[in-house]
Amino acid sequence: MAERTPTVVADGVHITYTVQGGRAAKGGATSALGRIAARRAAPGARTVHAVKGVSFAAYKGEAIGLIGSNGSGKSTLLKGIAGLLPTSEGRIYTQGRPSLLGVNAALMGDLSGERNVVLGGLAMGMSRAQIRRRYQEIVDFSGINDKGDFISLPMRTYSSGMGARLRFSIAAAKSHDVLLIDEALATGDAAFRRRSKQRIEELRAQAGTVFLVSHSNSAITDTCDRALWLEAGTLRMDGPAAEVVEAYQSFTGKK
Amino acid sequence: MTTHTAAPAPAPVATPTPALSGPELRAIALRHGLTVSGARPSLPVYVRRLWSRRHFIGAFATARLTAQYSQARLGQLWQVATPLLNAAVYYVIFGVLMNVQRDIPDYVPFLITGVFVWTFTAQSITAGTRAISGNLGLVRALHFPRASLPIALALQQLQQLAFSLGALAVILFCFGEFPTWNWLLAVPALALQTLFNIGLALVMARIAAGTPDVATLMPFVLRTWMYVSGVMWSIHHLEVTSRLPHAVLTLLQCNPAAVYIDLMRLALVESFTADQLPPHVWTLALGWALLLSVGGFIYFWQAEETYGRG
Known part of the structure; x- marks a missing residue:
């Protein structure tokens, strides 16, 4: 068999992160100052060992589902692949730069939908010309303007479904080498879900590799060939x- | 792909033997030119990436500025009204109640220029301390050079200052100060101050990302700094009248905030002349700007891969 092109290789990956203020700190202000001076961790900080020694290789053209119960480390692993969380042990090698479908954070509720399309596109690294070319496509795909001119209203006035649709449309407008999707399929009404599934198929065809975290088993079996x-x-x-x-x-049935 | 099912819990779950062993995985990754994700880019690469995000930085700054007053009835009018109200408060306290104005000619233009220029530095620092902690969602979701955030926030303050300067021009007309060629000096002064502020915002962003407590401490530091920077009184006047040791006066004059404020006064206020400034004032302004912008940028970049983690 000819060797396939790998896109993501995880080699014995451990990911830990520190949570500040999990527990009340013991001792008074002076001991806190002493800790800062000595650069020791505050006792209120706790380390969470979220991913423990995961190894796999993902190849071009694969759609990989991540399943597991809540808190099993799926989203943490995804952030590790995206390079947004550091590995404490092991290495993650990637082809190009995997992107998390997470443009939400860049958008501002006080701005109109159209300005958010531009801002979100720029935040994902698109150029102004690219955004101009895709603008109409993004708006049409989101279906925001189906019932009147909503795109010029501030995003905070949108219903949660409308907001989610616009966010997904912006995020999906860019093509990616490796695409990481965290529970994005569950937004919007039935018509929009159908459209977004189709869009994910297209993205996968261009992307090379898609990772999908979902609690919907059918979404995994429908879209992914490997899990x-x-x-x-x-x-x-x-x-x-x-x-x-x-x-x-x-x-899970047994439990 | 091989399938390997581990024994059900609670028996210790054996680490599943991967289809490929560690060294094999590494070999495959290296053979196909894959790179380690989340590693810090080199300084030149970082600068290049930052430059390619310049449109995002600009759009982010403008978006923040517009979003600020979008729910207020008067809307963008507040961009001008807020600095004016600020100046009015300082005028009542220092100009009328404490009567500082008997020592300083053209006190109102002097004071308002000082307040606006100081506000630019102070707000850039405050915004810098919140650049990472206030945008964690963004930092944790998307890849971009993190320096974009403090830089964008400092530029937002520059845009804010542009509105203030518009208001200032009107006030200057009212007090009989009309545009002269001297006003052009405001451009290099402002450019250097902007570089200085961006550098400081970068430094504060890194410090506050590691120790969030700094954000709580900053208002006190800033207030102290404002009072020693000659925003509402004249350092030159102190130099003439007081018996403070020479070293203290020199320190007061070399304070970057005082330097930028006085350069702006030199440009805009007619009765404020160059003899009120310390020697080599432009060199000082340039030095501070370069030191902070270059040093601050490198300092910020050195922790690039740690922002938004833990």
Whole structure:
């Protein structure tokens, strides 16, 4: 078999992060100052070991679903692949720069939808010319203007569904080498879900590799050909989506 | 792909043997030219990436400025009204109640120029301390050079200052100061101050990202700094009348905030002349601007990969 082109290689990846203020700090202000001076961690800070030794290689053209119960480290692993969280042990090698479908944070509720399309596009690294070319496509795809001229209103006046649709449309406007999607399929009404699924298929065709985190088993089996099952930070199973989902279902059913 | 099912809990879950071992994975990754994700780029690469995001920096600054008053009835009118109200408060306290104006000619233009120029520096610092902590969502969701944030926030303050300067021009007309060629000096003064402010915002952003407590401390530091910078009194006047040691006076004069404020007064206020300034004032202004902008940028870049983590 000819060697396939890998896009993401995870080699024994551990990810830990520190949570500030998880517990009340002991001691008074003076001991806190002493800690800062000595550069020791505050006792209120806790380390969470979210991903424990995950290894896999992902190849071009694959759509990989990540499944596992809440708090099993799926989203953390995704952020690790995106390079947004550092690995404490092991390495993640990537082709180009994987992008998280997460433009939400760049948008401002006080601005109109049209200005947010531009701002979100720029935040994702698109040029002004690229945004101008795709602007109409983004607005049409979101369906915001189907019931009147809503795109010129401030985003805070949108219903939660409308906001989610516009956010997904902006995020999906860019093509990516490796695309990471965290529960993005569950937004919007049925018509929009159908459109976004189709868009993800297109993105996958251009992207090379798509990672999808979802709690919807059917979304995983529909869109993905391979699945990784994470449980408590470790990789329990890696294989064809249908088999992994089946094993996961029998595991959760048993509990 | 191989399928490997581990024994069900609570038995210790054996680490699944990956299809490929560690060294093999590494070899594949290197053979295909994959790179480690989340590593800090080199300084030249970083500068290039920052430059390619210049439109985002501009759009972010303008968007923040517009969003600021979008829910207020008077809307963007507040851009001008806020600095004017600020100046009015200082005028009542220092000009009328404490009567500083008997020592300083053209006190109102003197004071208002000082307040506006100082506000630019103070707000850039305050915004800088919140540049990372206030935009964690953005930092955790998207890739971009993090220096974009403090720079954009400092530029937002520059745009804000542009509105203030418009108001200032009107006030200057009212007090009989009309545009002269001297006003052009405001351009280099402002450019140097902007560089200085951006540098300071970058420094504060890194410090506050590591120790969020700094944001709480800053108002006190800033207030002290404002009072020693000659915003509402004249350092030159103090030099003439007081018996303070020479070293203290020199320190007061070399204070970057005082330097930028006085350069702006030199440009805009007619009775404020060059003999009220310390020697080599432009060199000082340039030195501070270069020191902070270059040093601050490198200092910020050195922690690039740590922002928004933990």
